[in-house]
Amino acid sequence: MTARLLIVGPQGSGKGTQGVRVGEALGIPVVSTGDVFRANVSQGTELGLQVKSIIDAGSLVPDELTSAVVRDRLSQPDAAEGFLLDGYPRNLAQVLHLDEFLEGRDEKLDAVIALVVPREESLSRLTARAAEQGRADDTEAAIATRLEIYERETAPILDVYGTRGIVDEIDGVGGLDEITARISAALEARGLRPAL
Numbered sequence: 001m002t003a004r005l006l007i008v009g010p011q012g013s014g015k016g017t018q019g020v021r022v023g024e025a026l027g028i029p030v031v032s033t034g035d036v037f038r039a040n041v042s043q044g045t046e047l048g049l050q051v052k053s054i055i056d057a058g059s060l061v062p063d064e065l066t067s068a069v070v071r072d073r074l075s076q077p078d079a080a081e082g083f084l085l086d087g088y089p090r091n092l093a094q095v096l097h098l099d100e101f102l103e104g105r106d107e108k109l110d111a112v113i114a115l116v117v118p119r120e121e122s123l124s125r126l127t128a129r130a131a132e133q134g135r136a137d138d139t140e141a142a143i144a145t146r147l148e149i150y151e152r153e154t155a156p157i158l159d160v161y162g163t164r165g166i167v168d169e170i171d172g173v174g175g176l177d178e179i180t181a182r183i184s185a186a187l188e189a190r191g192l193r194p195a196l
Contacts, residue, residue: 003028003082003192004107006089008158009115010150011143012122012129013172014179018115019086021180026192029078033066033087036073047072066090067097074101091153095160111190112161113183115172122147 003026009015016032023030037055040048047069054061061069070088073079089095102108117125126143161167168186172179187193 002110003084003187004102004109005082005084005111005113005187006109006161007084007086007113007115008154009172010117010119010122011146012125013115013117014125014176015086015113015115017176018113018179018183019084021176022113022183022187023084025184026082026084028082028084029076030084030086031070031073031079031088033070033090036069037061040069063091063093063097067094067101070098071101089157092156092160095157109161109166110192111187112158112167113186114158114167114169115179116169117172119147121173 005022005026005028007015007019007022019030019032037048037051041052041055042048047065050065051061051069054065066088070085074083085098089098098109123140123143127140130139130143158167168183168190170179170182170186
């Protein structure tokens with residue numbers, strides 16, 4: 001069985017944790033843009049060197065380069081039968097890049113898992129994570145800025161995927177297993193049977 005999925009949610013929604021659980025249950029790789037960037041940089045690939053110079057300059061990686069990195073990752077043998085994207089596409093331009101790539105392979109996304117978490121809950125989780133992990137970048141101002149960017153740039157991609165009928169809104173508040181069970185039920189309703 002193949003499954004081509006995207007998991008979306010604001011920072012602090014638990015998408016990284018839930019994405020790994022779903023990926024393992026379906027036997028598909030989780031493709032996290034941040035992880036792919038870090039892997040390319042650590043391996044010193046040509047893409048990695050480009051990404052490193054941009055990040056070192058304090059800039060955001062442009063959509064075209066981000067899309068090239070993701071296309072390269074999705075072309076690896078382990079992603080041939082499916083994947084779960086986390087952190088990409090991040091905006092409408094990247095949706096177009098992904099559409100073009102998948103259409104070129106006669107593929108499409110099967111479902112978009114949208115974790116719905118109230119802003120206050122995201123702030124609370126991120127503040128707790130910052131305290132636990134000593135993350136200097138998780139200040140209240142930085143968190144608020146990231147949530148605003150999500151709301152402005154990423155949330156609109158759900159409208160595009162919504163018109164295609166592939167968005168499953170999942171209540172992202174509750175225990176880990178409870179949220180995983182909600183995702184599993186939504187995927188099963190689409191004929192995708194994760195072993196969760």
